[in-house]
Amino acid sequence: MLLVLSEEHKEHLGFLADVDPLVVGEFGRIAVEFLKKGSNPKIYEGAARKLSVPAETVQHGVEGLMFILTESSKLMISELDFQDSVLVLGFSEELNKLLLQLYLENSKEVRRILSGLAPSLSHYHNLEWRLDVQMASRVMRQQVKPTVTLKLHLESGDARCARVLQTDPATLQHLIQELERALAEVKSNHCRRILRNIK
Structure with a gap:
């Protein structure tokens, strides 16, 4: 099963192609932290200053990563399907591998977080x-x-x-x-x- 990304998501994630892969890895860590504790605008502003871009661009990039991680984890997408899903973004091979590694390392944690957010029904x-x-x-x-x-x-x-x-x-x-x-x-x-x- 492939992950379907809207044009808006592709646009927001396009910013990640212009930054260093280490920064993308850090954004991935921030995305998982935000899933656990909620969003923190100060982190966006600090990263935006370092990268010399608007804070909104950083926010969209991190939220795009959160979307990829949550949807892929929720659907339990295989490695091959994940790679095929991110191919449409036009990232370098190194960045695609980094995103795959990020997904594989955090999918269980993301599923645990999402199950905790589900309402408790009688x-x-x-x-x-x-x-x-x-x-x-x-x-x-x-x-x-x-x-x-x-x-x-x-x-x-x-x-x-x-x-x-x-x-x-x-x-x-x-x-x-x-x-x-x-x-x-x-x-x-x-x-x-x-x-x-x-x-």
């Missing part, structure tokens, strides 16, 4: 259910009204919470059919291909 812990049926009443002598009450226990980290849901059997049956259809879809070849690329 997940299933337990389910209790009860079926209530009103057999008859003075008002409705012939009508039976069943209700299903579900108590869904969720877990998020160390915290647990419970949600109470109530529905009729027809709606519950429809929900079950939709969930079974979704599970069947996950087993399809198309979904497997997508999930393989996400991981």
